Amino acid sequence: MHIVAILALDGVIPFDLATPIGVFTLSRLPDGRPGYDVRVCAEEPEVDAGLFTLRAPWGLDGLADADTIIVPGTADPLTPLSPAVREALRSAARNGARIASICVGTFPLADTGLLDGLRATTHWIAADLLAEHHPSVEVDPDVLYVDNDRILTSAGAAAGMDLCLHMIRRDYGSAVAADAARLSVMPLEREGGQAQFIVHDYTPTPQGSALEPLLAWLQDNLDAELTLADIAARAGTSTRTLIRRFREHTGTTPLQWLHRARIRRAQHLLEATDHPVERIGAQVGFGSPTAFRDRFKKTTGVSPHTYRRTFGAAQPAYP
Secondary structure, three states: OEEEEEEOOOOEOHHHHHHHHHHHHHOEOOOOOEOEEEEEEOOOOEEEOOOOEEEOOEOHHHHOOOOEEEEOOEOOOOOOOOHHHHHHHHHHHHOOOEEEEOHHHHHHHHHOOOOOOOEEOOOHHHHHHHHHHOOOOEEOOOOOEEEOOOEEEEOOOOHHHHHHHHHHHHHHOHHHHHHHHHHOOOOOOOOOOOOOOOOOOOOOOOOOOOOHHHHHHHHHOOOOOOOHHHHHHHHOOOHHHHHHHHHHHHOOOHHHHHHHHHHHHHHHHHHHOOOOHHHHHHHOOOOOHHHHHHHHHHHHOOOHHHHHHHHOOOOOOOO
């Protein structure tokens, strides 16, 4: 089983610590088995977490055989790492572990030197400070996360969830990641300045919402040429009322929701089938291959062909 070790440093931010615990613990494989063995590790048994003290079940030896290590942020990101923690992280990296930081956890990760020469992000309010103290790191404050293959960083707060879901998708595919996202009441992609290879899930709608039947109908008719008037007619309401209800329940407009749903279906088809890109565009309701390619790249940051080369070659094996 894939081992995720979460490093709890003194002053750890509870939200940053809880995010990977929650997301990875919720992850389930198609047969119901857990996808990850999650452990919390620390240099000392007791860790200062601000409003409370936590006891970590694992010491730094718990990092040695981890497949993924998460470094949450701390209240004072400029606190230098102890030599033991620094060496434990560097040793894990040499052994092939994937290491990811959440929020200002980028600072202790940068303190190891593992980010030197790499692009990275952190909470926007700390981006200038990161660039000042770690000039060898290329700081990008405009993205939710950065994936350098074995070294990953995320921006503040909820961006840690984006990063965790992205890693689940890398490990086990879009279906497992989408399930974890639903259980976390979190879309797999949020609006923002990023051009990442993220699967685009539907915006969550509260169970029992009056929009549920309409959204189900839209999902069943993604290949149809639908206008705002068509959707309003199906809902039995005016276009103005439809737009208002959509914003209330999904945070977006009907046509934006429809575009995202079509791209989500296209991503699945690009991953799971060998259908030509032009056929997939028609299957998800785009009137021309050009319109499909333009919308797909605008939404995901890459072309359909690039997306297929990245994610469609092979599906991950379940252990």
